[in-house]
Amino acid sequence: MHPYDYADTTFAAYEPGDARPPRRNRRPVAIALGALLALILVPVAVDRFATARVESRTAQAFQAGMHTPSAPEVHVRGFPVLTQLAAGTLRHVDITAHDIPASDTTGPLPVSELSLRLHELKRSDDDTEALARSAEATALLSYADVSxxxxxxxxxxxxxxxxxASVLLPTGDDITVAxxxxxLSGNRIAFKDFQVTGGLLPDVGRVALSRVFERPIQLRNIPQGLHLRSVTATESGLTARLSGESVTFRSDDGSRGDAVEGDSSYGNA
Incomplete structure (x- = not known):
């Protein structure tokens, strides 16, 4: 054999075209990945839709019952929400409402902001109210409303x-008291032991102030079952902290008292 013939045979056996591995069909892999993503994303999307819907309906119900000018912020916590709806109980619901009006004009204060944290919220059997197993709340009472x-x-x-408190006397003198x-029991805020901290207050003024401060202010425009635990003077106003069990949200029957609307549709997606 000629030397060049041998070389040609050897080089032909190692041509680049023969060294490439066979192509694999990647389409089944892509389909499998797409199916896996669908199994993950579709239930999540459906759950988020159900969550947004129940939050919206709860906000509408709360606004109708408390007569607020705008719908409150509602956040249903915990995933998945669909299983909570199926069981008829929402494990944790946070509600923040603003500008809750007083139930009448003779004493109860409007609430500038009410933040609620509800636990195990569910509907009653007759769909007329919603009941939270327990709840904590913070209510802000502005100084303008307290005044x-x-x-x-x-x-x-x-x-x-x-x-x-600042008091302007008929004589034009400005008196400051603390x-x-x-x-107090019954969700009441008491004002006690006032002392003059600026100016001279005549006896008749002391008697008049004593009568003003001896009347506590009652909180009525809050969900039934919440009990006032503490009150603190802050920069923005009086901050009242409340808590309770079997906190009820029910429809308005003409005298709202300390009840609030509980829409029967809150748990429907």
Missing amino acids: DALGLEISRGSRPDQVR TTVSV
């Missing part, structure tokens, strides 16, 4: 349990 309720100009005092705030 209107007492007929005095109220502001923050020097201590967390104290507010300051009084402590505390909790």
Whole structure:
């Protein structure tokens, strides 16, 4: 054999075209990945849709019952929500509402902001109310509203349990007094032990202020079952903390009292 013939045979056996591995069909892999993503994303999307719907319906129900100018912020916590709806109980629901009006004009304060954390919220059998196994709440009472309720100009005092009141006497003198705030039974806020901190207050003025401060302010425009635990004077107003069990949201029957609307549709996706 000629040397060149041998070389040609050897080189032909190692041509680049013969060295390439066979192509694999990647389409089944892509289909499998797409199916897997669909199995993951579709249930999540459906659950998020159900969550948004129940949050919206709960906000509408709360707004109707509490007569707020705008719908509150509602957040249903926990995943998946669909299983909670199927069981008829929402494990954790947070609600933040603003500008809740007073139930009448003779004493109860409007609530500037009410933040609720509800646990195990479910409907009643007759769909007329919603019931939370337990709840915690924070209510903000602005100093402007407290001033209107007492007929005095109220502001923050020097201590967390104290507010300051300014009194303009008929003589034109401006008197400043300080009084402590505390909790009474029946969701009432008491003002006690006022002391003059600026100016001279005549005896007749002391008697008049005593009558003003001896009348506690009652909170009625809050969900039934919440009980006032503490009240603190802050920069923005009086911050009231409440908690309770079997907190009820029910429809308005003409005298709202401390009840709030509980739409029967809150648990329907």
